[in-house]
Amino acid sequence: MKIPQPKLLYVFYTINQTVALYIKNQLLKKKIFLLLLIAVVVAYGYNSINHKYKSEHKPKGDVSKTDEKAKEALxxxxxxxxxxxxxxxxxxxxxxxxxxxxxxxxxxxxxTRQMLVGHGCCNYPWSQTWSKDDPTFSNKDGSHCSSLGKYKIGQRAWSDWGINVKYVLHGLEETNSNAQSRYIVFHSWEKVSDKEVYPNGTPEGWGCPTISNANMKIIDPILKGSAQPVLMWIYQ
Incomplete structure (x- = not known):
């Protein structure tokens, strides 16, 4: 049976439209995929460059300031x-x-040795790094802040933290006179890294100066071997 010409044309038109729509959808999908791929590549490239920039432009501590403090300390x-x-x-x-x-x-x-050390979180959440570049200091009990000043490193004792070693700290100035009543001690903490983590910060505790477990294993014998009290000076 012969299909009338108008109907035949309509069938061809419908097929063409369907094929055209299919091709259009496929091209659109490819375009979206390509745009997403470009976005991923750009984002990855930005992160790589940004990380490299931060690594290459990592600031350094003012060693001359440390030398000046060392003269006063001696x-x-x-x-x-x-x-x-x-x-x-x-x-x-x-x-x-x-x-x-x-x-x-x-x-x-x-x-002769340098390493990371944590400070007190104060009103910020414990174990976070919210004050990594702008710590607050206090001598007040319950403040959870670190205290500036000179300390005598005292008795070595058992610790629940790190490698289970702590040193009692005796505050020698008005700014840290409550160190013992605040239970401020020198100890290690597994959350502290062995190496620099900048631009990230070191986790913050409740006021104690904390170093990594590996570094405490280095510092502990040095302190144990001292016949005289050792000075710890925290300053800004």
Whole structure:
């Protein structure tokens, strides 16, 4: 049976429209896929460049400032019969993701070891890094802040944290006189990294200076081997 010409034309038109719509949809899908692929590549490239830029432009602590503090520290140690071979200096003006805990050798007049150290979170959440570049300090009990000033590193004792070693800290100035009543001690913490983490920060506790477990295994024998009290000076 012969199909009337108008109907035949309509069938061809419908087929053409369907094919055209299919092709259009396929092209649209390819275009969307291509745009998404470009977006992913651009985002990945930006993150890589940004990470590389931050790594290459990582700030450094002011070593000259540390040298100046070391001179003052040595004068203090001589006057108060503290260990005159070395001291511990902590510069809180440095970003917490950078090394700011320094073992300073008085004999060699230089930093011999440096590492990350955590500070107190104050009113921010515990174990976060919200004040990584702008810490607050307080001597008030319950503040959960670190306290600036000179400390005598005292008795070695058992700790529930890190490698189970802590050192009692005796505050020697008005700014840290409540250290013992606040239970501020020097200990390690598994949340602290062995290496710099900038631009990230070091997790913040309740006011104690905290270093990594691996680094405490280095510092502990040094402190145990000292016949005289060792100075820890936290400053900004």
């Amino acid at each position: 004068t203090f140690c001589r006057k108060n019969n503290f260990n005159q071979d070395f001291c511990i200096l902590i510069d809180m003006s440095i970003h917490s993701g950078l090394n700011r805990f320094f073992v300073y050798d008085f004999k060699q007049n230089k930093i």
